[in-house]
Amino acid sequence: MLAPMDDDFSVPSGAHTLRGTITGNAAGDAPRLLALHGGGQSSRRGIQYLLAGLARAGLASAAFDFSGHGESTGQVEGSSLNERVAQAMAVAGHVAPGRRLSLIGTSMGGHVACSLVERLRPPALMLFCPAAYVAEAQGAPFGPSFQGILRSTVDYASSPAFTALERYEGRLLLVYGSEDAVIPAQVLAQYERRARRAKSVEVVRLEGAGHKLHDWLQAHPRDHERVLGAMLRALEAAPAG
Numbered sequence: 001m002l003a004p005m006d007d008d009f010s011v012p013s014g015a016h017t018l019r020g021t022i023t024g025n026a027a028g029d030a031p032r033l034l035a036l037h038g039g040g041q042s043s044r045r046g047i048q049y050l051l052a053g054l055a056r057a058g059l060a061s062a063a064f065d066f067s068g069h070g071e072s073t074g075q076v077e078g079s080s081l082n083e084r085v086a087q088a089m090a091v092a093g094h095v096a097p098g099r100r101l102s103l104i105g106t107s108m109g110g111h112v113a114c115s116l117v118e119r120l121r122p123p124a125l126m127l128f129c130p131a132a133y134v135a136e137a138q139g140a141p142f143g144p145s146f147q148g149i150l151r152s153t154v155d156y157a158s159s160p161a162f163t164a165l166e167r168y169e170g171r172l173l174l175v176y177g178s179e180d181a182v183i184p185a186q187v188l189a190q191y192e193r194r195a196r197r198a199k200s201v202e203v204v205r206l207e208g209a210g211h212k213l214h215d216w217l218q219a220h221p222r223d224h225e226r227v228l229g230a231m232l233r234a235l236e237a238a239p240a241g
Contacts, residue, residue, distance in 0.1 A: 005023075005024040005025075005026075005028075005055075006021050006022070006023055006024070007021065007022045007024060008020070008021050008022075009021070009022060009062075009094065009095070011064070011090050011091050011094045012090070013067070013086060013087045013090040013091075014083070014086070014087075015074070016067040016072060016073045016074040016087070017072065017073045018064050018065060018066070018067065018072045018073075018087055018090065018091060019044075019064065019065050019070065019071035019072050020044060020062055020063060020064030020065065020091055020095070021044060021048075021062070021063055021064075022060065022061070022062045022095060023048070023051040023052060023054070023055045023060060023061050023062070023063070024055060024060045025055045025056075025058050025059060025060045026058070027058070028060075029058075029060045030060065030095070030096055030099065031060045031061050031062040031095050031096055031101065032059050032060060032061065032096075032101065032102060032235065033054070033059065033061045033062070033101055033102040033103065033104060033122075033124070033126075033235065034061070034062050034063070034064075034088065034091065034092055034095065034096075034101045034102075034103055034104070035047050035051060035061060035062070035063035035103075035104040035105075035106075035109075036063075036066075036084075036088055036103065036104065036105045036106065036109030036110075036112050036113055037063070037065070037066065037069065037106055037107075037109050038106045038107030038108045038109050038110075038131070039076070039107060039108040039142075042069065042106070042107070043065050043069045043070030043071075044063035044064055044065050044070055045070065046106070046214045046215075047063060047104065047106065047214055048063070049214070049217075049218050049224075050104075050214070050217075050224075050227070050228060050231070051063060053224075053228045054228070054231065054232070054235070057228075057232055059232075059235055061104075062091065062095040062096075062101075064087075064091045066079070066084050066087055067079055067083070067087060076142050077141070077142050077143040078141045078142065078143065079141065079142050080138070080139055080140060080141055080142060080146070081108075081111065081112065081115070081133060081137060081138045081139070081140075082138055082139045084108075084112045085112055085115045085116060088112060088116055089116070089119060089120075092116075092120060100120065100121055100122065100123055101120055101122060102122045102123050102124035102125070102126070102170075102234075102235060103116060103120065103122040103124075103125050103126070104126045104127075104128070104231075105125075105126070105127050105128070105130060106127075106128040106129065106130075106213070106214065107128070107129050107130065107131050107182070107183070107211070108131050109130075110127040110128065110129070110130020110131055110132075110161070110191075111130065111131050111132050111133055111159070111160075111161045113125060113127060113130075114127075114130075114132075114160070114161035114162075114164045114165055114168075115138075115160060115161065115164060117164040117165070117167065117168050118164060118167065121170075122170055123170045123171065123235075124170055124171045124172075124173070124234040124235050125168060125170055125171070125172050125173070126172075126173040126175070126231055126234060127172070127173070127174050127175070127191065128175045128176070128213050128214070129175070129176045129177065129180055129182070129183050129211055129213050130161070130174070130176075130183070130187070130188075130191055131182075131183055131187065132156045132159040132161045132162065132187045132190065132191070133149075133150070133153075133156075133159060133160075133161070134149065134153050134156065134158060134159055135158065135159070135160055136149050137149045137150065137153075138160060156184065156186060156187050156190060157186075157190060159187075159190070161191075162190050162191075162194045165191065165194045165195050165198075166194050166195070166196060166197065167197065168195055168197060168198055169197050169198065169199065170198060170199060171198065171199050171200045171202075171234045172195045172198045172200065172201045172202070172234075173201075173202050173203075173204070173230055173231060173234045174188075174191055174192060174201070174202070174203045174204070175203075175204045175206065175213060175227055175230070176188055176203075176204075176205060176206070176209075176213070177205075177206045177208070177209025177210050177211065177213055177216065178205055178206065178207050178208060178209065179208060179209060179210045180209070180210055180211045181210060181211060182210075182211040183211065200234075202230055202233070202234065204226065204227055204230050206220075206223055206227075209223075
């Protein structure tokens with residue numbers, strides 16, 4: 001089996017330069033999916049282990065660092081969820097112009113992925129421990145303002161992520177840990193309930209896993225294979241292009 005072939009790229013977005021990687025398959029196909037990482041100290045490198053597995057199964061993908069993360073320019077503070085949506089759109093247009101891309105979203109990246117549903121029409125949507133935010137947080141700059149909105153949020157049901165999910169007609173995969181102390185249980189419950197028009201919804205609950213699912217999965221090969229299998233089912237059942 002041939003090893004995945006990585007090809008780094010750069011994309012301008014506003015005042016920033018975004019760095020990314022295409023993880024190619026043996027046939028050199030264009031990416032079929034785009035991975036969106038979360039907040040904190042995360043970057044595109046955290047999910048590379050899964051993208052390599054998908055490439056070995058014949059599915060090329062792309063991942064990039066949001067501004068202020070990894071190798072991209074800029075700072076996290078002062079950016080916003082809206083800016084992350086714009087950056088994801090810029091990368092999608094670079095790696096797969098005119099083609100539909102399935103999406104992987106982790107934590108904050110899950111909310112961003114849902115925000116892209118109408119624009120990118122992803123055939124498959126695969127969300128790892130996805131976060132959700134109220135509409136007021138969408139344009140708030142990361143930092144004290146954004147954190148203040150998060151602290152005051154008690155009801156997530158009106159989140160734009162769930163409004164978008166209700167209109168989603170592709171295949172949804174949800175992966176979360178039983179010991180996640182970051183994402184409220186009501187958020188995960190909404191993700192499970194609100195995709196009423198989806199072609200399919202599969203939920204993978206990882207017993208003993210916390211919020212850092214990608215770290216946990218790399219240390220638990222059996223669950224890693226279980227999740228990879230669920231991703232392949234969603235992608236293979238979804239139309240390409």
